[in-house]
């Protein structure tokens with residue numbers, strides 16, 4: 284029997300012939316929370332996009348499996364159907380497509396078995412409420428003219444509505460005010476208490492330990508220059524906040540040289 | 541040529557005939573049968589026909605893969621067909637609906653013909669007038685507001701002939717009305733004119749839903765003139781036909797007048813659409829907004845000619861023209877040719893245009909939510925039209941258009957030889 288997990292092994296990724304990820308190993312188990320930190324440009328978003336199947340990111344070596352299923356062989360939509368979700372650092376706007384329509388279409392695609400319209404509406408209202416979002420948003424175009432914070436909340440609304448097996452949150456906390464941050468925390472917490480989201484494993488990419496007060500991480504990893512250079516428990520996040528990445532860079536440099 | 545057999549030939553049978561021969565037979569048949577005071581004289585018809593033969597379709601050949609040759613279109617056409625026109629105009633609402641046969645109808649046409657569509661300058665407007673067979677007049681008396689949209693249906697579904705519709709809308713000062721022109725079927729060849737006279741302070745919404753049969757050629761000229769503080773909003777949805785050439789214009793003749801034109805087309809298969817809009821600010825303190833959304837997939841070809849003219853001494857005019865084109869396949873093509881001719885100094889004139897294909901980041905975003913690529917493309921393409929579509933003022937019309945666009949946005953069935 285395969286171990287249930289989002290499993291990344293020896294992953295190397297190129298962007299336009301430049302190697303960005305230089306061998307990543309990372310396993311996110313159901314229900315677990317892994318935080319991924321690292322300086323700007325170290326390759327965190329690259330990892331997120333490569334897992335989700337963005338066409339610009341070329342996997343040159345390694346594997347990514349979701350509960351044993353080879354994700355790299357699948358188109359992006361099939362990866363979502365397999366149970367993967369990516370909360371974008373910079374979500375795209377889709378003019379003329381309403382949030383309501385988008386959510387309904389996505390939910391139907393990911394969970395075709397599903398929910399009568401009345402139940403679906405109820406689900407949306409509950410999730411909106413936790414995120415402290417206005418219903419009026421449902422008739423606006425997806426991310427079109429949204430503020431940074433609104434975009435992140437909409438990512439969280441989608442996470443809550445799609446209830447994936449594994450979710451990668453790429454800097455969902457960046458640019459959020461304190462209330463929004465709490466709302467995001469509440470939303471994730473309520474998802475993980477729900478029947479659908481009980482098993483959801485999370486990979487939380489962040490620059491700040493603050494988000495981890497709301498979404499408690501079991502493990503913290505640090506990426507520098509396309510490699511995970513250190514892994515540890517929650518205390519590692521605070522260590523980084525105190526000391527920055529300089530020591531880690533030196534360790535890496537020392538290791539290589 | 542005996543006139544009895546001629547008349548049968550003109551209106552019956554299949555196949556195409558040289559247009560000149562058809563025109564001569566048509567004139568003869570009119571001479572033989574008709575009213576003492578025809579709506580338009582044979583002299584005008586003959587002048588119009590000569591104009592058709594002499595004039596070029598303006599703008600030349602639209603794009604390199606354009607398949608229809610304007611110099612040949614109309615040189616032979618199917619036999620004439622008597623089109624059926626249905627409408628729901630109620631005298632009770634204050635609308636007067638005329639055909640030239642009814643009292644007053646011919647009078648309206650004689651008064652206003654050529655006022656809003658300068659048929660002498662356009663090859664196909666000339667052709668439409670040469671063969672004008674039946675005219676419709678919708679007249680709304682001063683200060684009457686018609687609540688209910690006036691539906692006019694040209695229905696010749698399945699017909700294989702030629703038709704030449706002419707519609708005249710006259711809103712007297714302060715009148716308000718919404719007209720919905722729903723053309724489907726339309727015959728194999730349809731060539732027509734719509735003229736709207738919008739009196740001082742009157743407001744006209746004119747909606748066109750063009751859903752001609754897939755094989756049809758549709759050549760329409762529509763024009764409005766607006767008096768002081770009058771407004772005219774054209775809404776055009778060009779959906780059907782093998783070839784649609786659609787010319788729409790508004791001339792603002794009174795201060796405070798305003799024009800809006802909202803139009804879209806979406807060519808799939810081998811559809812060709814040639815859309816031209818012209819807004820003339822003849823006086824100052826007039827405003828215009830023109831919004832065009834065009835998309836093409838498969839081997840669809842399109843052209844948009846957008847013209848704004850601001851006359852001398854039309855200071856205080858405010859004009860905006862925005863057109864966006866979306867290409868959904870490598871073999872689809874859309875040309876967008878805006879032209880602003882501004883002869884006054886103190887005016888506001890804005891023009892913005894985009895042409896492009898679906899953004900990969902948007903596609904990936906939708907795909908990452910489980911939505912298949914083709915479905916995502918369909919969704920994004922429909923979203924592209926939404927800003928134009930959502931301003932159409934009647935909900936059932938919006939629903940119909942959304943349905944039609946959804947249908948068009950579906951991936952084409954693969955062809956046998958790829």
Ligand SMILES: Nc1ncnc2c1ncn2[C@@H]1O[C@H](COP(=O)(O)OP(=O)(O)OP(=O)(O)O)[C@@H](O)[C@H]1O
Pocket residue numbers: 298299303321322323324325326327328329330339372
């Ligand atoms: N499309 C691209 N073209 C060229 N270089 C790219 C592209 N995408 C990413 N890169 C490069 O890959 C490296 C990693 O970028 P990535 O976005 O993964 O970093 P990150 O760790 O998410 O940074 P941040 O914390 O600033 O979000 C950077 O040097 C970046 O410039």
Ligand SMILES: [Mg+2]
Pocket residue numbers: 327328329372453454
């Ligand atoms: Mg990043």
